[in-house]
Amino acid sequence: MAASVQGRCARRLTAKLRSCLQCKQRAISHGRILWATHDVEFDKAKQRLNSLKEDPGNVTKLQMYALFKQATVGKCNVPKPGMMDFVGKAKWDAWNGLGDLSQDDAQLQYIKIVEELVAKESPASETSSSSPSGKFSELIINNSNGIYAITLNRPKKKNAINYEMYEQIQQALKEAEEDKSVIVASMTGAGNFYCSGNDLGNFANVTPDKIPEMARKGGEILKRYIASYIDFPKPLVGLINGPAVGVSVTVLGLYDAVYAVDSATFHTPFTALGQSAEGCSSYIFPKLMGAAKANEMLMFNRKLTAAQAYERGLVSEVFTEQSFSREVQTRLQEMGKLPPQSLWKSKKLVRDAARDTLHAVNARECEVLVERWQSEECMNAIMKFFQKS
Known part of the structure; x- marks a missing residue:
C-alpha cells in the first residue's frame, strides 16, 4: 500500500516537474521571440531614420544617440570627454543620463521616437x-x-x-x-x-x-x-x-x-x-x-x-x-x-x-x-x- 502511494506521488511529482520545465521552455522561447521582434523593429527604425527629410533637431538627435548606445552597448562605459569637446560632452551626458535603463527598453524608446518622427512627415500631417x-x-x-x-x-x-x-x-x-x-x-x-x-x-x-x-x-x-x-x-x-x-x-x-x-x-x-x-x-x-x-x-x-x-x-x-x-x-x-x-x-x-x-x-x-x-x-x-x- 505504501509503495503504491509512493509511486503515485513520484509520478505526480515527475509530471509537475515536466510541466514546469515545459513552462520554462515556453517562457524562454517567448522571450527569444520578443527579443527577435525588438531586434527586427530596431533595425527597421534605423533604416526609417535615414528616410527622414526634416532634421529632427539637436535635442532629439542627442536623445536618439543615447538610446542607440544604450540599446547596442548598454550602460555608459566610456570616460567623460574634456570641457572643450562640447559635442562629445553633450553626447556623453545624454548617454550617461540613461543610467541603468535596460537595452530592451532603450530599443523600445528608440523605435517609438522614430515612429513619431516618421508620422510627422507623413502626407496627412504636411501642409x-x-x-x-x-x-x-x-x-x-x-x-x-x-x-x-x-x-x-x-x-x-x-x-x-x-x-x-x-x-x-x-x-x-x-x-x-x-x-x-x-x-x-x-x-x-x-x-x-x-x-x-x-x-x-x-x-x-x-x-x-x-x-x-x-x-x-x-x-x-x-x-x-x-x-x-x-x-x-x-x-x-x-x-x-x-x-x-x-x-x-x-x-x-x-x-x-x-x-x-x-x-x-x-x-x-x-x-x-x-x-x-x-x-x-x-x-x-x-x-x-x-x-x-x-x-x-x-x-x-x-x-x-x-x-x-x-x-x-x-x-x-x-x-x-x-x-x-x-x-x-x-x-x-x-x-x-x-x-x-x-x-x-x-x-x-x-x-x-x-x-x-x-x-x-x-x-x-x-x-x-x-x-x-x-x-x-x-x-x-x-x-x-x-x-x-
Missing part, C-alpha cells in the same frame, strides 16, 4: 506652408505686381536660419535686384514665428579640431549675408508676424520699413550665449534708440514688445493680429505703384551716406564673432542652451 518653392527649398517666393515676397519656410524650426537658408536669402535678394519688374521686396516668416535667428544646429557635430574652421566659415557666411542687405538697391520691408530673435532682429536696422503684429517680440540674447552683436546693430541701434537703450538689447539681453520696438524706432508701425495681413498688403501694394527709378535713387541717396561705414562695421562684428565662437565661454553657453532645451 502647403512646408512645401519647397522651386529652387528655394528653405523659402517661399511670390513675385507679382512689383512685389517680391520672401517667406522664411522652416516653421517646425521656428524659421531658424541654417547655412542653406543664409545662402538662399542672398540668392533671393539678388534675384529681386536683377528682376526689373520688382519694385520692392518684403520678408516674413511661415507659421506663427517670424524667425528664431541663427540655427544653433550650425554649431553641432563639430569636433574640437574643427572649431576654428567652423568659426571661420560661419564668419564668412555671415559677412556676405549682412552685406547683401547693405547693398540691396531696392526698398526692403520687414513683415514681423511673430517673435524675432538674434540676427533676424539686428538686420531690421538695414530694412527700409518694418511692420509688426502687436504680439511680436524682439530679442537679441547675444551675451547670454557667449556671443556678440552682428547685423551692423552695434552701429545702427545706438543711432536709432540711444546708447543706453541699445545696450539693454545688445549687452543685457532685453526682450522688447512690439510697442517698445516701435517706441525705440526699430519698427515703423504696429498692427493687431486681425488687421496685420490686410494693412501690410495695402502698404506694399501702394509701394509697388510708385515710380521705380525715383524710389531706387532715393534709397541710394540714403544708403550711400553710410554704406562704407556699414561694411566696415559688418567686417569688425564678424571678426569678433569668429573669436567668440572659438571661446570656451561660448561653447559652455551653447551647451547649456541645448541641455535646457
Whole structure:
C-alpha cells in the first residue's frame, strides 16, 4: 500500500516537474521571440531614420544617440570627454543620463521616437506652408505686381536660419535686384514665428579640431549675408508676424520699413550665449534708440514688445493680429505703384551716406564673432542652451 502511494506521488511529482520545465521552455522561447521582434523593429527604425527629410533637431538627435548606445552597448562605459569637446560632452551626458535603463527598453524608446518622427512627415500631417518653392527649398517666393515676397519656410524650426537658408536669402535678394519688374521686396516668416535667428544646429557635430574652421566659415557666411542687405538697391520691408530673435532682429536696422503684429517680440540674447552683436546693430541701434537703450538689447539681453520696438524706432508701425495681413498688403501694394527709378535713387541717396561705414562695421562684428565662437565661454553657453532645451 505504501509503495503504491509512493509511486503515485513520484509520478505526480515527475509530471509537475515536466510541466514546469515545459513552462520554462515556453517562457524562454517567448522571450527569444520578443527579443527577435525588438531586434527586427530596431533595425527597421534605423533604416526609417535615414528616410527622414526634416532634421529632427539637436535635442532629439542627442536623445536618439543615447538610446542607440544604450540599446547596442548598454550602460555608459566610456570616460567623460574634456570641457572643450562640447559635442562629445553633450553626447556623453545624454548617454550617461540613461543610467541603468535596460537595452530592451532603450530599443523600445528608440523605435517609438522614430515612429513619431516618421508620422510627422507623413502626407496627412504636411501642409502647403512646408512645401519647397522651386529652387528655394528653405523659402517661399511670390513675385507679382512689383512685389517680391520672401517667406522664411522652416516653421517646425521656428524659421531658424541654417547655412542653406543664409545662402538662399542672398540668392533671393539678388534675384529681386536683377528682376526689373520688382519694385520692392518684403520678408516674413511661415507659421506663427517670424524667425528664431541663427540655427544653433550650425554649431553641432563639430569636433574640437574643427572649431576654428567652423568659426571661420560661419564668419564668412555671415559677412556676405549682412552685406547683401547693405547693398540691396531696392526698398526692403520687414513683415514681423511673430517673435524675432538674434540676427533676424539686428538686420531690421538695414530694412527700409518694418511692420509688426502687436504680439511680436524682439530679442537679441547675444551675451547670454557667449556671443556678440552682428547685423551692423552695434552701429545702427545706438543711432536709432540711444546708447543706453541699445545696450539693454545688445549687452543685457532685453526682450522688447512690439510697442517698445516701435517706441525705440526699430519698427515703423504696429498692427493687431486681425488687421496685420490686410494693412501690410495695402502698404506694399501702394509701394509697388510708385515710380521705380525715383524710389531706387532715393534709397541710394540714403544708403550711400553710410554704406562704407556699414561694411566696415559688418567686417569688425564678424571678426569678433569668429573669436567668440572659438571661446570656451561660448561653447559652455551653447551647451547649456541645448541641455535646457
